[in-house]
Amino acid sequence: MAERYVVRFSKNGYAKYTSHLDLLRFFKRAFRKSGIQLRYSQGFNPHPKLGFAQPLSLGYSSCCELLEFETDKKYETEEIYELLKNEMPDGLDLQWCKGIDGEIKFLAASCESAEYSVTIPYVLSESDLKKCIDGYLAQEEITAMKRQKKDKKMVAVDIKRMIRKLEGKASEHGIKLSMLLDCGSFSNCSPELVIASFCSFAQIDIPRYEMEVERREINFYNNLQF
Amino acid sequence: MELQKKLDHIFKQIEKPGRYIGGEVNSIKKNIENIETRMAFAFPDLYEIGMSYLGMQILYNTVNKRENLYCERVFAPAPDMESLMKKEGVPLFTLETKTPLKDMDMVGFTLQYEMSFTTVLNMLDLAHIPLLSKERGEEFPIIAAGGPCAFNPEPLADFMDMFLIGDGEELLPEVLELYAQCKKENLSKREFLERACKLEGVYVPSFYDFEYNNNGTIKSLCKLNENAPEYVLRNIIPETESLDFPVKPVIPMVEAVHDRAVVETFRGCTRGCRFCQAGMIYRPVRERSKDKIIELAKAQIEATGNDELSLLSLSTSDYSDFHDLTLELMDYCKSNNVSLSLPSLRIDKFAFEVLNKIQEYKKSGLTYAPEAGTQRLRDVINKGVTEEDIYTSVEQAIELGWRHIKLYFMIGLPTETEEDLDGIAQIAKNIIDINKKYNGPKGGRFRLTVSVSNFVPKADTPFQWERQNTPEEFEAKHRYLEQRLKIKGVTFNYHDSYTSVCEAVFARGDRRTGKALLKAHQLGCRLDGWSEHFYPEKWKEAFKSSGILPEFYAYRERQEDEILPWEHIRCGVSKKFLMSEKHKAYKGATTSDCRYGCVGCGINRRVDCKLEGIYG
Numbered sequence: 001m002a003e004r005y006v007v008r009f010s011k012n013g014y015a016k017y018t019s020h021l022d023l024l025r026f027f028k029r030a031f032r033k034s035g036i037q038l039r040y041s042q043g044f045n046p047h048p049k050l051g052f053a054q055p056l057s058l059g060y061s062s063c064c065e066l067l068e069f070e071t072d073k074k075y076e077t078e079e080i081y082e083l084l085k086n087e088m089p090d091g092l093d094l095q096w097c098k099g100i101d102g103e104i105k106f107l108a109a110s111c112e113s114a115e116y117s118v119t120i121p122y123v124l125s126e127s128d129l130k131k132c133i134d135g136y137l138a139q140e141e142i143t144a145m146k147r148q149k150k151d152k153k154m155v156a157v158d159i160k161r162m163i164r165k166l167e168g169k170a171s172e173h174g175i176k177l178s179m180l181l182d183c184g185s186f187s188n189c190s191p192e193l194v195i196a197s198f199c200s201f202a203q204i205d206i207p208r209y210e211m212e213v214e215r216r217e218i219n220f221y222n223n224l225q226f
Numbered sequence: 227m228e229l230q231k232k233l234d235h236i237f238k239q240i241e242k243p244g245r246y247i248g249g250e251v252n253s254i255k256k257n258i259e260n261i262e263t264r265m266a267f268a269f270p271d272l273y274e275i276g277m278s279y280l281g282m283q284i285l286y287n288t289v290n291k292r293e294n295l296y297c298e299r300v301f302a303p304a305p306d307m308e309s310l311m312k313k314e315g316v317p318l319f320t321l322e323t324k325t326p327l328k329d330m331d332m333v334g335f336t337l338q339y340e341m342s343f344t345t346v347l348n349m350l351d352l353a354h355i356p357l358l359s360k361e362r363g364e365e366f367p368i369i370a371a372g373g374p375c376a377f378n379p380e381p382l383a384d385f386m387d388m389f390l391i392g393d394g395e396e397l398l399p400e401v402l403e404l405y406a407q408c409k410k411e412n413l414s415k416r417e418f419l420e421r422a423c424k425l426e427g428v429y430v431p432s433f434y435d436f437e438y439n440n441n442g443t444i445k446s447l448c449k450l451n452e453n454a455p456e457y458v459l460r461n462i463i464p465e466t467e468s469l470d471f472p473v474k475p476v477i478p479m480v481e482a483v484h485d486r487a488v489v490e491t492f493r494g495c496t497r498g499c500r501f502c503q504a505g506m507i508y509r510p511v512r513e514r515s516k517d518k519i520i521e522l523a524k525a526q527i528e529a530t531g532n533d534e535l536s537l538l539s540l541s542t543s544d545y546s547d548f549h550d551l552t553l554e555l556m557d558y559c560k561s562n563n564v565s566l567s568l569p570s571l572r573i574d575k576f577a578f579e580v581l582n583k584i585q586e587y588k589k590s591g592l593t594y595a596p597e598a599g600t601q602r603l604r605d606v607i608n609k610g611v612t613e614e615d616i617y618t619s620v621e622q623a624i625e626l627g628w629r630h631i632k633l634y635f636m637i638g639l640p641t642e643t644e645e646d647l648d649g650i651a652q653i654a655k656n657i658i659d660i661n662k663k664y665n666g667p668k669g670g671r672f673r674l675t676v677s678v679s680n681f682v683p684k685a686d687t688p689f690q691w692e693r694q695n696t697p698e699e700f701e702a703k704h705r706y707l708e709q710r711l712k713i714k715g716v717t718f719n720y721h722d723s724y725t726s727v728c729e730a731v732f733a734r735g736d737r738r739t740g741k742a743l744l745k746a747h748q749l750g751c752r753l754d755g756w757s758e759h760f761y762p763e764k765w766k767e768a769f770k771s772s773g774i775l776p777e778f779y780a781y782r783e784r785q786e787d788e789i790l791p792w793e794h795i796r797c798g799v800s801k802k803f804l805m806s807e808k809h810k811a812y813k814g815a816t817t818s819d820c821r822y823g824c825v826g827c828g829i830n831r832r833v834d835c836k837l838e839g840i841y842g
């Protein structure tokens with residue numbers, strides 16, 4: 001019987017420029033180095049059973065990344081935490097390790113929504129910001145341009161029902177949006193779509209590279225919590 | 227705006243920002259206040275290439291072991307990063323501390339291939355450091371270079387303050403310590419260089435100048451500084467057993483070309499192929515003991531979590547205890563889920579046993595390098611491989627289930643005729659026929675790749691006097707081979723011929739060729755080793771406007787009494803030996819591996835050859 005675990009870690013500073021695949025390679029290596037023996041898939045090309053709950057876009061920071069993995073042998077979660085913690089490079093910090101009930105589906109298949117915080121260095125008054133957000137959300141359709149995977153063409157999509165919550169805070173440094181969006185294999189809304197359509201609606205003319213995005217939380221179906 | 231913010235903006239707009247962030251596992255952080263000499267190790271190519279280079283890991287480790295020295299890394303930015311750095315006014319910086327290169331005490335470039343020379347200049351430019359040595363005042367770092375291309379340093383002589391020739395493990399820290407000492411004594415750069423040039427392996431180009439004959443050849447080398455030696459001896463470390471080797475190499479965060487643990491089994495090669503520069507300039511063979519190699523391999527696997535191990539040398543199976551080493555490593559790798567890869571293996575019976583085990587399911591391709599199409603020409607270049615060897619081995623490979631075989635050849639070798647090109651096609655045809663014996667008249671899924679590269683004569687080889695083919699000659703040969711190799715199941719590859727011209731100009735160029743480099747840089751050339759960034763038209767213009775003619779530097783045969791631009795850099799193999807090898811080549815006479823007995827190359831006048839005559 002396989003043992004299942006999940007670790008939570010944050011991604012900050014320059015580490016946020018590490019891509020999803022590079023991070024996966026890093027963790028595979030970190031496990032090998034730490035001596036924690038992962039369970040391998042069967043077949044001609046066995047690979048270790050581990051995966052992120054959700055990929056994080058390049059350039060985003062996060063305080064809530066989840067990595068799920070399986071081992072053949074049972075470990076104390078404390079032991080895994082201690083062994084793995086030492087392998088983390090600058091910008092990646094391990095927060096905890098917990099066991100997962102064998103009955104639960106893969107985390108990647110259980111994601112429902114995710115919360116993001118977006119910092120935009122554009123000064124608006126609290127009331128103007130509120131007006132913008134209310135107006136944005138009150139639209140009949142919220143149209144965003146999305147590149148199709150198949151033919152790479154830009155198509156308009158309505159993301160209105162995928163935005164579960166959108167709030168804002170204004171300060172003298174700029175605005176901070178907090179958004180809760182559909183996330184996962186069932187319905188997924190990239191924060192990029194909200195950022196682009198909101199900025200266009202609110203006529204905020206700030207280059208994307210001046211904004212910072214942080215993932216704050218990943219939520220799962222059936223109120224699964226860790 | 228502060229640097230971090232600028233970088234944040236830039237990193238969000240480029241591909242693979244992970245190339246520029248540093249902070250990798252095993253990278254070194256030091257408190258700058260305690261450092262006496264700060265150096266940036268510069269690799270003039272992209273991160274993924276440079277991070278696969280063991281030499282950098284070795285020197286990084288060696289220098290950083292010393293508390294008072296700090297070695298950081300810097301690589302060439304990709305074009306997208308480069309243009310944003312220019313736009314935002316961010317000068318080229320080190321990965322470890324994001325310090326601009328111009329604030330370092332020394333910037334040391336490794337010169338692995340000629341086509342990286344313009345990237346060296348571009349990196350200096352991006353660092354806001356004047357390119358010409360004479361234009362850099364005391365406020366700029368010492369700019370140094372080493373590596374195999376430093377054996378003919380002249381094309382970069384105007385840009386470098388010093389070259390480090392030969393083994394760097396002892397020389398580089400020594401130079402950095404000397405720099406620290408000179409700084410304490412408040413000495414000028416020039417005074418530092420005057421002291422440094424007394425160290426074995428240090429060449430300070432500004433202490434010398436050349437006079438030229440009317441026909442363009444060198445008349446004489448003049449010494450401009452009385453402290454400088456008459457000639458520069460390559461730094462040779464007599465044995466590698468006790469040398470530091472990095473067991474905790476920096477692990478690239480962005481996937482590098484080679485992402486694996488590597489142990490250098492030996493340095494040098496005894497085979498004496500006449501076209502091969504590495505086979506001459508790294509003599510003599512210096513091996514690590516089997517136990518040491520295994521110890522280093524284990525330590526590295528444990529410290530890195532790598533799942534692949536590779537051995538590095540110029541000829542893997544020439545290791546004197548290769549049999550036992552391989553068996554022990556195979557055992558270790560198997561029980562630790564590590565895959566073993568053995569590059570440049572001579573494919574004999576034992577190699578098959580090994581490969582059959584380590585590639586059980588995934589039979590990657592097998593590669594042979596006959597280098598020339600006929601026995602006559604293989605004797606000329608002293609490549610001790612017979613066609614019989616190849617066919618026997620290929621037959622065995624096909625029988626054992628390999629489905630992809632690759633052959634390497636060179637064209638444009640001295641004395642080459644059409645017959646030699648026909649020979650290449652004949653070998654391909656014969657291999658296809660062998661395959662049909664086993665896999666039926668249609669040949670099955672079998673693929674044969676014939677890869678042809680253009681011969682570039684190199685300094686310090688018996689062929690250093692030879693002419694190179696012109697691009698037209700190369701292209702005619704490519705077309706000829708293309709016709710001959712229209713064989714079902716055969717893929718034919720060849721190299722761009724103008725790249726080879728550029729390589730040839732700088733492989734044997736004199737000090738004046740630096741002008742062409744400067745011009746090419748001004749025209750925007752860099753990352754020339756990448757076909758997508760190589761612009762032959764710009765190079766043609768650079769040669770034309772700087773008056774550097776490929777006719778003179780690449781296509782011209784040198785007279786034997788001509789003074790060659792690299793004669794004052796002594797690699798240890800004598801000119802007399804190289805010349806006698808050249809004469810033997812023209813007679814088709816071979817020279818045996820010196821493990822059968824000394825062949826008189828001259829290196830044992832500098833250092834002991836431990837493997838001399840071991841085969842008796």
